[in-house]
Each structure stands twice: as structure tokens, then as C-alpha cells.
Amino acid sequence: MLQMLRNPSAPQLAVIKVAVFLLCLLPAIDLAIGWRNDALGANPIEFLSRAGGEWTLRFLLITLAVTPLRRLCGLHWLLRLRRMLGLFAFAYGVAHFMTWLWLDQFFDWAAITHDILERPFITVGFAALVLMTPLALTSNRFAIRRMGGRRWQALHRSVYAVAILGVAHFWWLVKADVLEPLVYALILAALLGVRAWWRELERRRQLAAPPPARHLKHPVIRIVPK
Amino acid sequence: MLIKRPSDIVASEITPRAVFEDRRRFLVNAGLGLAAGAAMWHGMPAPARAAAAKLGPLADSPFSTSEAQTPYKSVTSYNNYYEFGTDKEDPARNAAKLSVRPWTVSVEGLAGRPRTFDIDDLLKLAPLEERIYRLRCVEAWSMVVPWVGFPLAALLKEVEPLGSAKFVEFTTHYDPNIMTRRPILDWPYTEGLRLDEAMHPLTILAVGLYGEVMPNQNGAPVRLVVPWKYGFKSAKSIVTIRLTEKQPATAWNKAGPQEYGFYSNVNPEVDHPRWSQASERRIGNFRKQPTLMFNGYADQVASLYQGMDLRKNY
Numbered sequence: 001m002l003q004m005l006r007n008p009s010a011p012q013l014a015v016i017k018v019a020v021f022l023l024c025l026l027p028a029i030d031l032a033i034g035w036r037n038d039a040l041g042a043n044p045i046e047f048l049s050r051a052g053g054e055w056t057l058r059f060l061l062i063t064l065a066v067t068p069l070r071r072l073c074g075l076h077w078l079l080r081l082r083r084m085l086g087l088f089a090f091a092y093g094v095a096h097f098m099t100w101l102w103l104d105q106f107f108d109w110a111a112i113t114h115d116i117l118e119r120p121f122i123t124v125g126f127a128a129l130v131l132m133t134p135l136a137l138t139s140n141r142f143a144i145r146r147m148g149g150r151r152w153q154a155l156h157r158s159v160y161a162v163a164i165l166g167v168a169h170f171w172w173l174v175k176a177d178v179l180e181p182l183v184y185a186l187i188l189a190a191l192l193g194v195r196a197w198w199r200e201l202e203r204r205r206q207l208a209a210p211p212p213a214r215h216l217k218h219p220v221i222r223i224v225p226k
Numbered sequence: 227m228l229i230k231r232p233s234d235i236v237a238s239e240i241t242p243r244a245v246f247e248d249r250r251r252f253l254v255n256a257g258l259g260l261a262a263g264a265a266m267w268h269g270m271p272a273p274a275r276a277a278a279a280k281l282g283p284l285a286d287s288p289f290s291t292s293e294a295q296t297p298y299k300s301v302t303s304y305n306n307y308y309e310f311g312t313d314k315e316d317p318a319r320n321a322a323k324l325s326v327r328p329w330t331v332s333v334e335g336l337a338g339r340p341r342t343f344d345i346d347d348l349l350k351l352a353p354l355e356e357r358i359y360r361l362r363c364v365e366a367w368s369m370v371v372p373w374v375g376f377p378l379a380a381l382l383k384e385v386e387p388l389g390s391a392k393f394v395e396f397t398t399h400y401d402p403n404i405m406t407r408r409p410i411l412d413w414p415y416t417e418g419l420r421l422d423e424a425m426h427p428l429t430i431l432a433v434g435l436y437g438e439v440m441p442n443q444n445g446a447p448v449r450l451v452v453p454w455k456y457g458f459k460s461a462k463s464i465v466t467i468r469l470t471e472k473q474p475a476t477a478w479n480k481a482g483p484q485e486y487g488f489y490s491n492v493n494p495e496v497d498h499p500r501w502s503q504a505s506e507r508r509i510g511n512f513r514k515q516p517t518l519m520f521n522g523y524a525d526q527v528a529s530l531y532q533g534m535d536l537r538k539n540y
């Protein structure tokens with residue numbers, strides 16, 4: 001069992017993937033059943049909108065937790081789930097956006113454009129979704145090969161901006177009680193903070209590296225991350 | 227007049243529905259369990275509505291609207307009563323802890339005969355009327371609620387306001403033992419009206435809805451209802467009414483002066499800084515509908531604001 005958790009075999013990993021996929025679908029299924037049975041409270045459209053937004057944020061944070069978890073616990077296979085988790089974040093984001101576009105605004109394009117341009121919390125949420133789109137579109141092996149690992153990775157770093165914009169979107173929406181968005185903000189801060197800290201450690205390590213060997217004729221340029 | 231004491235059956239005592247919702251929410255939040263399980267939760271029937279004490283007999287009012295009334299279940303399960311939690315379902319879950327007897331309302335300040343009223347005396351102060359009003363929340367949703375109450379003017383006349391009284395301040399009940407201790411707003415919640423707004427025949431003190439004693443989550447035992455203003459102006463569970471010379475500070479105005487003005491009249495032309503007020507979703511309806519000036523009560527109240535810049539005095 002422990003061995004499986006550390007280093008699952010290919011078939012085990014396949015099972016894990018299917019299980020996680022189904023788990024990620026659960027909130028959507030639950031909301032769909034709730035909608036059909038009129039069990040989402042007095043204002044089901046608001047409930048759906050809120051739930052969709054929160055699940056988008058949760059999946060973003062889960063996706064961002066993969067790298068730290070992998071490094072802290074040595075569970076390297078978690079990386080194999082990251083693409084799926086990120087795509088679920090995008091899918092819930094699109095559903096959240098569609099809830100607003102269709103159920104809330106009912107395709108009232110004048111009101112929709114006005115809101116996107118004039119209301120900062122909607123601007124920010126919309127920007128997050130727009131930024132997420134190229135990430136979703138390039139979440140496949142073909143895109144990585146075509147773009148090259150470095151460029152692909154640079155593009156996908158914008159997920160940090162997406163998460164920050166997403167939390168800001170939630171924060172701006174609440175009337176007075178910021179407790180819930182604060183929880184998301186703190187988790188995000190921890191996930192980004194640990195990355196910044198590791199980067200700093202790496203910089204120090206490289207700075208402290210022994211001077212280049214004398215036998216090299218030419219000056220050695222050391223590349224140290226900022 | 228026969229008024230049953232509601233102490234024997236408090237409507238909010240019987241809310242096992244909340245328990246069921248709690249479990250469902252847990253299921254969603256944890257992201258665990260099976261879809262089949264979720265289906266079972268949703269399939270569970272809602273418990274029958276509690277038999278709350280009837281109020282009556284009730285006089286009809288020419289101010290009542292004939293629009294379709296929002297179902298009792300929605301009116302009593304979708305509430306903003308932040309002392310009992312900020313989710314819409316929280317008040318229905320938590321307000322059962324509120325004890326509404328004994329209860330007194332002190333009417334004080336610039337009055338010739340200031341007085342403290344016992345809630346049971348308050349109920350007999352004036353004939354109870356049914357007032358079916360539109361309720362427009364600042365969050366852009368609305369309801370139609372059949373309130374039971376009497377004009378606030380009837381109470382104010384009892385204490386004989388002095389000529390120097392220009393405003394009325396309402397202070398609501400705050401008990402940190404049963405309500406949130408987090409300083410979401412500056413507790414206790416306070417609201418205010420200009421004296422002429424308070425004396426307007428549309429302004430009522432409500433003691434019930436749907437012909438029954440007020441459920442706790444809706445502001446029992448007595449609350450303000452000012453139908454042409456955003457819902458938060460209609461303070462719940464009132465304990466003090468004070469006549470003042472200066473404009474009183476109000477809870478939401480203190481929390482967000484740019485967003486919530488003293489007047490807060492329903493106005494489709496003046497947006498909340500973060501969202502539009504041009505339209506609203508009537509609870510139970512799928513499509514939004516346009517919001518009306520003064521929530522459709524312009525004929526009765528527009529004259530109160532003649533010559534005022536309603537963009538500045540939002």
C-alpha cells in the first residue's frame with residue numbers, strides 16, 4: 001500500500017486517474033441534480049454561480065498545490081494528475097462564466113459588455129478566464145512539443161496571475177464579510193510563497209557555489225536566478 | 227382582539243430542513259461520496275411547514291400590491307441577517323436561538339412622552355394590517371412579502387415627537403452569546419430615517435408575515451419595513467427607537483460609505499459601485515425584470531425628495 005502511494009505502477013496510476021476524474025466531476029453532478037430537483041435554495045441561479053466560482057478557485061489551488069506536495073512528500077506521480085486538475089479548473093471556470101452569461105444576464109449583451117468594462121470585480125474575473133484559455137488549449141503533448149518546453153513553461157506560469165485574479169474577483173464581490181475570500185487568499189499566498197522561498201534558496205545555493213576552476217581558460221559566466 | 231402568545235410554538239424551532247441542507251453542503255464541500263448519495267439527499271422530502279401562531283384579524287390595505295407573492299419557504303429561508311451568519315440560509319438555521327419574549331422597545335430621545343413598550347402592548351397599539359409589499363434588496367434580487375404590521379407613525383404619535391426631532395434612529399438587538407462576534411458590521415446594527423420618511427403611511431413596523439407571527443430569521447418580534455428603500459434599511463429585531471436632531475450613523479453606511487448612503491432609495495439609475503441596479507431578479511423567476519424608481523412607490527414618496535439630487539443623496 002505504502003509502496004503504491006510512493007510509486008504506483010502504470011495500471012495503478014490509471015486507476016487513480018479515473019478515480020480522481022470521477023471525484024472532480026462530483027460537484028458538477030451534485031449541482032446538476034440540485035438544479036433539477038429545485039434543491040438549491042430560493043435563488044438557484046445565485047447558488048449555481050457562487051458554487052461554480054468557488055469550485056474554479058478550489059481546483060486552481062489544488063492544481064497549484066501539486067508542485068509543493070510533490071517536493072515536500074516526494075510523491076512525484078502527482079505531476080501526472082496536474083493537467084487534468086488544471087483542465088477541471090478551466091471547465092468549472094467556463095461553467096461559472098456561462099452561468100453568468102446565460103442564466104444571470106440571459107445574453108443581454110449590452111449589460112454584459114457594460115459589466116465587463118465598468119465593474120472591476122467582473123473585469124478581473126473575466127481577465128482570469130481569458131488568461132486561462134491559452135493554458136487549457138496548450139494542455140496537451142502536441143502543444144508542448146511544438147512550443148518547446150521552455151516557452152510552454154513560461155506561458156503556463158501565468159496560472160499564478162490567474163489564481164491571484166480569481167481570488168481578487170471573489171474578494172471584490174463580497175459585501176462585508178471577507179472571511180471566505182481571505183481563506184482562499186491565505187492558501188494561495190502559502191502556495192506562491194513556498195515557490196518564492198525555494199527560488200531564493202536556489203539562488204543562494206548557486207551564489208555560494210565554489211568559484212570556477214582555474215584550469216578553464218575563459219571566464220565562466222554564472223547564471224543565478226534573481 | 228385575540229393574539230395568541232407565540233411562546234408555545236416558535237416557527238423557527240422546527241427547521242430540520244437546515245440539518246438536511248447542512249449535510250448536503252458538506253457533501254459538496256468535501257467533494258466526497260457518490261453521485262448516487264447526492265441524489266438521495268436531494269430526493270429527501272422537505273419537512274412540513276411549522277404551524278406558527280396566527281395573527282388576526284387583519285385589515286386590508288390600499289397600499290398592497292396584487293403581484294404574485296413570494297412563497298413562504300423562500301421568504302423564510304433566504305435572508306440577510308448578518309448577526310446570524312452571512313450565507314442566505316444561515317439565519318433560518320441559527321435564529322432559533324433568539325428569544326423574543328420578554329421583549330421591550332424603548333422609544334426615546336426628542337419626545338414629549340418617551341416610553342418603553344412591552345412587545346405585547348405594541349401588538350395592541352394599532353389595528354394590524356396586511357401590507358403586501360415589494361422588497362428590493364441592494365443585491366439586486368426582490369420578493370413580494372405579505373407583511374403584518376401597523377404604521378410606524380402610530381407609535382411615534384404616542385410619544386409626541388418634539389419640534390426639534392428631525393431623524394429617527396433604530397437600534398437592533400445584539401447578543402454576542404447567540405450572534406456572531408466577528409465585527410462584520412459595527413454591532414449593534416443601526417439604521418435611520420428622516421422623520422418625514424418615518425411618519426410616511428407606507429412605513430410600517432411589521433410583527434408578522436403571511437398572517438402569522440414573524441419568524442425569527444425575518445426579524446422577530448418587530449422590525450421596520452420601508453418598501454421604497456433597499457432592504458437593509460428595514461432593520462430587524464428592533465429594541466430602541468430614538469428621535470434625534472442630527473442624522474444618525476447607520477451600520478452599512480459606516481461599513482461602506484461610498485456604496486451605502488443614508489437614503490438608499492431604490493433607484494435603477496444610480497448603480498451600486500460594484501453592480502448595476504437597473505434590474506432585479508424576483509425570487510422564483512428565471513428572467514430579470516427592470517427595477518422601478520422608488521421600487522414602484524414613486525407616486526407615494528417621490529414628493530419627499532423634491533429638489534434633491536438623488537445621485538448625491540444615494
